[in-house]
């Protein structure tokens with residue numbers, strides 16, 4: 095976990111102690127035999143997959159979950175032995191690699207299994223069957239299809255039904271009816287199997303924390319709250335323990351200038367000073383994930399909230415400052431300065447989106463710097 099030398103002052107700081115705290119809080123909340131699957135897809139929601147996974151494992155996670163074959167291979171290099179599940183689609187052509195690397199795949203298609211059986215695999219291939227109980231994304235929708243799929247897998251000596259799971263569409267909402275409908279459908283699927291697979295799992299963060307604590311089964315898939323974020327405003331009001339946000343975003347003022355009333359700033363001259371003003375430039379723009387929609391969002395300078403003004407450029411944007419700060423003055427886009435804090439949730443509101451999306455779209459041009467005590 096060596097942090098490389100970076101020249102541009104723009105950086106994301108990832109607090110691994112916060113990740114550890116969040117995972118250990120969750121662990122106390124679970125039955126002792128229930129496994130924590132740390133969901134580290136999409137480079138751990140933009141936080142850094144290997145470092146977050148290591149912190150999660152240190153705090154009690156026993157499995158990792160990702161979305162793609164490439165993500166799985168990347169983590170396998172760093173963690174040769176941990177259980178590793180791809181929650182999303184893996185093409186047939188990946189199956190031999192998965193078998194060799196001991197990567198567990200999600201399966202929902204009979205044709206997929208038939209094609210994989212034609213291939214030569216160096217080791218047994220572990221599979222989790224996905225059932226679609228109402229999410230409408232991937233998964234088997236009919237009991238008969240589940241039975242056929244199960245039989246097709248189990249008659250082969252090379253393939254193993256290691257688990258079965260589903261995903262809830264409304265676990266983060268107050269209304270329970272659709273959620274309960276999915277739970278009973280999942281139970282129907284489970285009872286149609288001749289034998290319970292080793293790992294039954296259904297709960298994401300929202301299910302576990304606020305919806306139904308009894309739905310732990312054999313494992314829970316712990317994503318957004320591991321990063322210290324609530325899955326929705328509703329869940330935020332119901333959290334059983336406080337979360338610690340792990341992601342901060344910082345840069346520095348690289349230029350400060352005084353402009354007169356009537357002078358304009360940036361592309362399209364979209365901002366015009368109404369009085370003599372101080373304008374600061376920071377080296378972060380939409381190519382870093384600071385999308386143009388965020389114009390107007392506040393950031394922190396010297397413990398004070400100041401707005402981003404005008405259009406956000408590809409690599410830079412401008413701030414309206416209360417006074418002539420020095421070049422090099424720290425600017426916090428996400429995180430705390432003195433008494434003030436700007437949260438990922440606040441950025442999400444400004445961007446008309448959910449908190450999940452905010453760190454995910456901070457691009458790889460922004461280095462992730464890891465912090466732990």
Ligand SMILES: *Cc1c(COP(=O)(O)O)cnc(C)c1O
Nearest residue numbers: 133181261298299315316317318
């Ligand atoms: C992303 C994902 C999760 C994690 O969800 P959170 O809301 O972040 O806890 C769990 N299960 C599946 C299938 C997912 O795709």
